[in-house]
Amino acid sequence: MAELSKTYDPKAVEDRIYAWWEESGAFKPESQLYLDPDAGRFVITIPPPNVTGTLHMGHGLTSAIEDLMTRYHRMKGARTLWVPGTDHAGIATQAIVEKNLAKQGKRRQDMSRSDFLEEVWDWKEHSHKIITNQQKKLGISVDWSREAFTMDDKLSFAVRTAFKQLYDKGLIYRDTRMVNWDPVQLTGVSDLEVETEDEGEPGSLWFVRYPIQTNRWAGPRNDWGSGQWADGATEWITVATTRPETILGDTAVMVNPDDERYTHRVACRAILPAIGREVPIISDSAVDMSFGTGAVKVTPAHDFTDYDVGKRHHLNFVEVMDATARMNENAGPYAGLDRFACRKQLVADLEKEGLLVKVEPYMVKLGRGQRSGAVIEPRISLQWFCNMQGMAQAAGDAVREGRIKIVPERFEKVWFNWLDNIRDWCISRQLWWGHQIPVWYVKPSQQAGQPDGLNHLPTQYCALTEADAYREAIKDWGEGVALEQDPDVLDTWFSSGLWPFSTLGWPNDTADMRAYYPNTMLETGYDIIFFWVARMVMLGIELTGEAPFSTVYLHGLIRTADGKKMSKSRPDKAVDPLEMTDVYGADALRFYLVTAGAPGNDIKIDVKVVDGKKQVERIEGARNFANKLWNAARFVLSKLAAGEEQDRGRHPSLADQWIAARLSETIRDVRRLMDDYQYGEAGRLIYDFIWNDFCDWYLEFSKLSLNAGVLVQTLDAALRLLHPFMPYITEEIWQKLKEAAGGERRVPSFEFPALMLAPYPKAAEAQIPNLPSPIAAMASVQDAIRAIRNVRSEYNVPQDRRIPAQISAGNRRDTFEAMRDAIAMLARVDASALTIAESVPAPDQAVTLALGEATVYLPLAGLVDLAAEKKRLGDELAGIEAQISKSEALLASDFGKRAPAAVIEKEKAKLTDLQAKREQIQARLATM
């Protein structure tokens, strides 16, 4: 048998084990060797990382939790599939590639679409390689043979099919509307992709007065910029704005109908500064009288509210900016200026013309593009939309009716709130990277050739392929028709929304669709509940008729120590998952991540930099745990190799029965917690069992009397329990254990080739019947040992000094007798001076430990004086008596009548124990 190194070295284990798992096909559901029909299926599809670069700690958390779930269910005997894959991440990836090209002095606009896409595909390959490599390091047990990418041929076909089905139902339509426009990325984006700072950003509120047209003053007689533009005007209306440049596009001024200050102004006309356009003053209840001056400028082409106002009041829509947010020809003297340059110039000119009343500092709620950071400009454009009303209703019902369970439950409220207020989804993007919209238009030249066509024939064809589109178009337009495909691509979340079924082969009726759809679990961060989870549910129900999964588990976000999002701008506070696996090992990182917090709660990672290396205390703690387990295994293996076991397979000792009972208890609780998604709590229980029960106590007992059978069984079960949390180290140890344990020390799980394919422990299998509660019996021995240690520490008894002890053990006499050697060793008692009896006479000059079930006397001649001991016992007695009074009062109160029997029993047992201690102390005091 190979010797184990003195400390656990993840680097010597992880890659080797992972390669072995992968090569042996252990991640594939077809390879499962242990199946329990009652366990059903477990199917989960990975939240596909964006091919934008590398993974961050959030992906580490996702991987840790999902692999934990997957390994747990696989070991429980559920038919288990975890599908991996990546997302093309349209806008984000295109932005990165454009940025990279810019470094080489290249621009997308100077390239052909296909040349640019070639660059993106190269980047995708590059990023994909890094990502999958990182995922493998983390140990995720996904079925790589089913790996998917959102722009694979099969998935692209699913996207076109979904689009066509929705189009044919009339749920997808094209319309000219106001959308959020990113003037840097030159595309429309959805509402969700616009981010605003809660407090707003520092800006100004400009108060500008517009002259009113009167009998005496019909309009400006002098040029704008002359300083005399408004000469002669006598009446004014003052508006407040945060975006002065939009004045150029104003087509009305609006006041509240109830606002008496302005009643006489309604129906008057104001003259727009700079442009000189006459604009009506209208009244609309949308105006907040208390804000600004109570008069609002209306720019229907550049503001969402004003757009609606413009529609309501049949105003003109004057666009003053182009796609890049430069002022256009409608901006008069400012044409050609950037919007912010225009703002600056216009404000200066307004001041010069005496139209700037005042400027106040103001926190502006600026919408910024999620990816570009550019200030979003509302813009009217022709886009594709998806009607969400019906789908949102269905998605809400799925949760309301319990077909989908959201964990933690509190997110249901957010879910309903968003779905109930849903707006149509702008799904087209003016990008090149993504799924091109499967709609073909008849070329305008053709339409011109057939004058009737425009009125009677369709000019757009939604089809799965260009050939299909032609087939349809030819029917209407004849053989010579020429089509061109819509140049836009779909929002990246459209394809992500199909992910749980597009990965399984939908729309085809594949074996995987039949076997693994719907999924059972969807696990992701709560930050993409709307972007992704809601869209999957809506599209899933609409397209497949079923909710795509039955449980949604949402984890928290990874944050820096000060609670901020980890960002690349603060590299000292951010931490990379691979950096941590490199320092502490994948198991340590994973154990930390799943035990760090509670479901749905954020995790703050406190990074310390020591000698240029990043350290995280809590991951270090998990690493230490791995090492502890490693050394425990080393001990077990050395004992097996030495063949010095006693009691083999025969009478299990009290210690053996105790560890088996504790194991059984732990298994029961762990399974309950795991099934209730409380992975952190489950992990802590396993940690406690391994470190405290197994290492601190049972291995110590084993040094006196070894039962190799029980030792192997216990370690085997502990490894299986821990495997979903720390897959590598447990597999490595388990393989060694299996190799070392022959013959009758073998346990059933050794029939399986890999720990990851072995069954998860069941409580029953660890139970050794017969004795009543070995846990309670052992507890009294542990109490005694701890109490003796305590006294030794208190009286500074040197570690190497063996002391005598007399134990009056009452009906625990057999228990103490059975543990005699252990007591001697662990409490460092002189074995030849250890008396255990039902009752022993109290010796003089001894410290007395009243433990309830037993009394321990430590004759520490010379170390304790009578008076001090009397005082110590007196104090203890006082404390106990206080507790007894409290307990008695409690039992005498309504508690005794109303509390459940079990609770009362517990209280009574406590009281009995206290009374026993009191008696012991009183008896002792009486003899002193």
Place this chain on the structure above:
RNA sequence: GGGGGCGUAGCUCAGUUGGUUAGAGCGUUGCGUUGACAUCGCAAAGGUCACAGGUUCGAGUCCUGUCGCUCCCACCA
């Protein structure tokens, strides 16, 4: 404007159908190292569970309010 979350030991956090002595890790203090492990062992100190009410025999846990921090959603210029 609406809706969440958090506030528990010096620090980071657990504590899920309310059960009466509130836990862990790290840190601190004392003792300890020739045999599984110093990435360790033994022991100790340390908390009016943010605050104020309420429900209950019983509240860290449920309800109401207040304060502080934080996040999400929302078209007040």
